Amino acid sequence: MLINISIEGLLYFGAISLSLIGLFGLLVSNNVFRMLLALVMFEAGANLILVLSGFRENGIAPIFLADYSGAIMNDPVPQALVLTAIVIGVGIQALALALILRVKKHYKSLDMRVIRSKLEHEIATQANVEPPGSHHAPKQIVRAGEHQ
Amino acid sequence: MTKFASLLFIAGLAFFLMVVTGLLPLGNSPMLIGNAILDSAKEQVGAANVVTSVVLAYRGLDTLGELSILFAAASAVGLLLTKSSFNKPSKNPTNTEESDSGFVAINGIDLIFPLLLVVGMYIISHGHLTPGGGFQGGVVLAIAFAMRSIVRPRGKSIDHGVVTFIEAFAGLSFIVIGLVALYTQGHFLQPMLDQGHFGSLWSAGTIPLLYLAVGLKVGAELAGLILALNTDEVNI
Numbered sequence: 171m172l173i174n175i176s177i178e179g180l181l182y183f184g185a186i187s188l189s190l191i192g193l194f195g196l197l198v199s200n201n202v203f204r205m206l207l208a209l210v211m212f213e214a215g216a217n218l219i220l221v222l223s224g225f226r227e228n229g230i231a232p233i234f235l236a237d238y239s240g241a242i243m244n245d246p247v248p249q250a251l252v253l254t255a256i257v258i259g260v261g262i263q264a265l266a267l268a269l270i271l272r273v274k275k276h277y278k279s280l281d282m283r284v285i286r287s288k289l290e291h292e293i294a295t296q297a298n299v300e301p302p303g304s305h306h307a308p309k310q311i312v313r314a315g316e317h318q
Numbered sequence: 319m320t321k322f323a324s325l326l327f328i329a330g331l332a333f334f335l336m337v338v339t340g341l342l343p344l345g346n347s348p349m350l351i352g353n354a355i356l357d358s359a360k361e362q363v364g365a366a367n368v369v370t371s372v373v374l375a376y377r378g379l380d381t382l383g384e385l386s387i388l389f390a391a392a393s394a395v396g397l398l399l400t401k402s403s404f405n406k407p408s409k410n411p412t413n414t415e416e417s418d419s420g421f422v423a424i425n426g427i428d429l430i431f432p433l434l435l436v437v438g439m440y441i442i443s444h445g446h447l448t449p450g451g452g453f454q455g456g457v458v459l460a461i462a463f464a465m466r467s468i469v470r471p472r473g474k475s476i477d478h479g480v481v482t483f484i485e486a487f488a489g490l491s492f493i494v495i496g497l498v499a500l501y502t503q504g505h506f507l508q509p510m511l512d513q514g515h516f517g518s519l520w521s522a523g524t525i526p527l528l529y530l531a532v533g534l535k536v537g538a539e540l541a542g543l544i545l546a547l548n549t550d551e552v553n554i
Contacts, residue, residue, distance in 0.1 A: 182339045186336065187332075190335075193328060197327070197328075233369075233447075243368070245353075246355060250372035258384060264543045267547055268398040271399065
């Protein structure tokens with residue numbers, strides 16, 4: 171059997187599932203704010219996988235307490251790496267949120283397809299060229315909620 | 319169609335990752351560097367919390383880079399939301415009455431504000447002994463200051479100059495400690511000063527000082543971030 175049904179296996183399963191749910195949300199959602207939330211989930215799952223990789227059987231937290239008696243300690247390096255990753259993640263999320271605020275202010279929408287079509291039209295007008303796409307395409311911006 | 323293709327991709331990736339983790343020796347981490355650090359951190363650094371030793375001593379330069387990334391993100395957010403209500407009361411006179419948060423919120427925040435400060439400083443100053451440290455305590459401090467400004471949209475906000483000064487001072491002292499270590503010990507950010515009694519508050523040399531600098535810097539930056547993002551849409 172490939173995966174031992176142990177507590178570590180279950181934890182790995184949960185962490186991988188969490189990051190893949192985040193990746194799936196990133197792929198299928200069209201709302202930029204939902205994409206940011208999916209990215210946060212993806213990041214949380216990746217951090218969990220990383221911190222789990224330093225886990226040892228019956229390990230304790232890597233802190234020397236006064237009554238420490240030679241028990242096995244978990245690997246401190248992945249924990250320090252995850253600490254770094256979490257802090258950088260917070261910075262990236264704040265930056266993404268500020269960008270989303272500006273996009274919402276400019277395009278009055280959070281839908282990726284609306285933003286993309288408006289952006290293409292804007293670039294075409296600025297550059298004095300035909301907007302991309304067929305000449306026979308109906309003149310309309312993609313309706314929100316429409317399937318591709 | 320996109321959704322089906324994405325689902326297929328996710329399923330394949332899930333299978334691949336599950337197989338890889340299934341082949342890993344679960345619970346027996348094969349990494350050797352962790353064991354080496356666990357064996358020598360007690361003598362080399364003198365901090366009871368080994369994660370702190372890794373963050374500030376073995377990978378201190380990396381932590382400096384992390385602080386720079388956070389600084390860059392905070393600067394970029396400030397640049398993007400320039401006309402924010404960071405340092406001035408809301409200029410929209412029509413909704414000043416509704417934007418007040420009410421008796422319970424304002425007095426509740428005033429009540430827990432000193433407690434949050436104490437908890438934040440405790441977490442920062444015990445970073446080398448217990449779980450926690452500059453990053454976590456800095457977040458608590460930032461939340462304490464940001465909450466006070468959020469419940470009082472009309473009131474005086476945090477002074478931008480003071481926040482910038484704290485941030486710059488903390489970042490500078492982190493680098494200065496590193497440079498002094500480079501000059502006296504031969505390596506950038508190498509732990510120095512007397513290691514003290516192992517496990518007591520005054521131990522581990524410069525590690526608590528470095529974590530204090532990190533905590534002040536993270537607190538100032540995150541408070542600035544939260545206040546920059548806490549704007550009415552009209553003000554952007």
